[in-house]
Amino acid sequence: MLTYKKTLLLFVTALSLAGCSGKLDEPQPDTSIDLDHVQPQQLPLLLQGAYKPDGVYYQSYPVWDIYSDDIVSIQGGTPTQFNPIGYDACNPTVEDGFGNGRTINSAYKSIGNANFIINYIRSKKLSDMQPLLGEALTIRAYQYTRLVETYGGVILTLETETDINKIRRDKNTEAEVYASIVADLTEAIPLLKDFTTSNAACKQTAQLLLARVYLQLGKHQEAGDLAQQVISSGKFSLVNSNYGQVFQFGSTSREMMWRGVDGPLSNNFNRYGMYSFYSPAAPFKGNSPGLTWISDELVKLYEPTDIRSQLLRRQRNAVTGQEVTYLLKFSTDTLQSTSSTYAIYPYIRYSEALLIAAEASARKGVVDVTYYNQLRTARKAGTKSNGDFADAAAFLKELENERRREFVGEGRRWQDMRRFGTAIPFLAAKGKDATRLYLPFNSTELARNPNLTQNKGY
The missing domain is CATH 1.25.40.390 (Serine Threonine Protein Phosphatase 5, Tetratricopeptide repeat)
Structure with missing residues (x-):
């Protein structure tokens, strides 16, 4: 999925330029940095990129x-x-690149940042950054929830992968995407702090998001239990x-x-x-x-x-x-x-x-x-x-x-x-x-990834 590669480069580059511009929304996506060249104190800035909604x-x-x-x-x-x-x-x-195309683009931009943070903290075993890991996992789960609700199965990318041959592949099943969402939120909940601001994910937002997912999956007991915990x-x-x-x-x-x-x-x-x-x-x-x-x-x-x-x-x-x-x-x-x-x-x-x-x-x-x-x-x-x-x-x-x-x-x-x-x-x-329970993949997305199978009915 070419979109994901570009997204990773864009937001990682934004991090490297932040010391000069002070802004995460003015990157120049011509260079990139890897996990070994990021400092732990830079992760909160990258997290803000994951939180930031697409401009449109x-x-x-x-x-x-x-x-x-x-x-x-x-x-x-x-x-x-x-x-x-x-x-x-x-x-x-299928041609709509705004309401439809920007749904997938904005989600994968956020997922790209979240993946970088998740894999960095895990690879470096940063025990003091567990709440930040929880936030990144919740953001990724939220964005994949948006995608699975919109398209059904989508490409599930959990690593900081930039190999175009591995990115250009067919979508995962809807069940696989939901399983990943559940796994992310289950891991995130004990890592997160209690609610203090609506501008960031917290323990209760992860609980309620998981309750929402469980309700949609027909797991009513689990959904009810999590909602009760929030209340x-x-x-x-x-x-x-x-x-x-x-x-x-x-x-x-x-x-x-x-x-x-x-x-x-x-x-x-x-x-x-x-x-x-x-x-x-x-x-x-x-x-x-x-x-x-x-x-x-x-x-x-x-x-x-x-x-x-x-x-x-x-x-x-x-x-x-x-x-x-x-x-x-x-x-x-x-x-x-x-x-x-x-x-x-x-x-x-x-x-x-x-x-x-x-x-x-x-x-x-x-x-x-x-x-x-x-x-x-x-x-x-x-x-x-x-x-x-x-x-x-x-x-x-x-x-x-x-x-x-x-x-x-x-x-x-x-x-x-x-x-x-x-x-x-x-x-x-x-x-x-x-077949109209879901949206079609945008024609630009299909051109970027010839291996992606269009949803039925389009």
């Missing part, structure tokens, strides 16, 4: 929400650029008034567990981040075309008192003339001064621990509304009793709806649709079949 991550982040039943988009594009209307139709193009850690709390503060860069809430941060951005920051996709057009502040909004079906799931509806805005769309509902979740920083402008990408939030714990029990046939009600109470929405649900299946349907209300726009809906059994009927209604 806002184009790949919303793909699965637009693909799903949560989001409607009539925003067009060219075959080689981001074309949201194509994802809305579950009909992505019992006492490190987090839910917002119960100003819901928008969760998504602000300078927030003091203890609800965001892990996020990506891109910035500071230029003075023309309204053109960056998820704001440019989900916000309405004028007269709302900003430069969004206003061509992407929440489905009416989802809007109807919110109760009037629900504080999450604070981030919904009903406005006329100038193109269609219809009243639609926009998502302001990523617009909460737009009134800050230009010196404080950052694009925020939520990775893991505490509310997911509550919903995973509730779902894990329901998957085993038990209706227990305790954690569901805890979230609903914080959101000022109505609560339920166990007897309000005829059986576990009915409760699972409500939990699916609650996840829609809670995580809209955060990239989780399509995986939820797959797990709850609603993805295939949704695809059928659009004239598609199960």
Whole structure:
């Protein structure tokens, strides 16, 4: 996989140049250094490169929400650029190098840095850098989770390999990728420290990420146990008034567990981040075309008192003339001064621990509304009793709806649709079949690696 080789050279070179420029985002990828020429004190800088979202991550982040039943988009594009209307139709193009191609590119950039750190610490037996090793393992697991959810099987690269003949090969199976993710997170959890900041991976984020993976794999007991550990850690709390503060860069809430941060951005920051996709057009502040909004079906799931509806805005769309509902979740920083402008990408939030714990029990046939009600109470929405649900299946349907209300726009809906059994009927209604559960490998990626087998249906 040529992308991975270039990524390794780019970020390793960035490390060698950092002493001159002080910036990790201005590398000159013409030289490289190996494990023997890196000093331990330089590893935290390389770790920051692994954390840093791709500069155009806002184009790949919303793909699965637009693909799903949560989001409607009539925003067009060219075959080689981001074309949201194509994802809305579950009909992505192989040529798309933006929403699709940048998904794989940004992930492997991060994986390249993580691999270097992991193999360096292991080869040097640096016992005092175990927390940093845990962070690198968690980052790698998170990025491979993104990839396996998007493509199924992908090339699994765990070493600092630069031999093009070894990189250019066919993909690993989906099961092999998931096994690697589980192994990384299992190793990382005891190495990591407890939560202190949402800008870095910690013990609880690794636990919840592994719980998410286990839930998707049908390992409900393991998923529930890990979610319970996060809840019992006492490190987090839910917002119960100003819901928008969760998504602000300078927030003091203890609800965001892990996020990506891109910035500071230029003075023309309204053109960056998820704001440019989900916000309405004028007269709302900003430069969004206003061509992407929440489905009416989802809007109807919110109760009037629900504080999450604070981030919904009903406005006329100038193109269609219809009243639609926009998502302001990523617009909460737009009134800050230009010196404080950052694009925020939520990775893991505490509310997911509550919903995973509730779902894990329901998957085993038990209706227990305790954690569901805890979230609903914080959101000022109505609560339920166990007897309000005829059986576990009915409760699972409500939990699916609650996840829609809670995580809209955060990239989780399509995986939820797959797990709850609603993805295939949704695809059928659009004239598609199960091959569209995944995206195609981008044509550029196939050209780089002739041995890579395209996903079925493309």
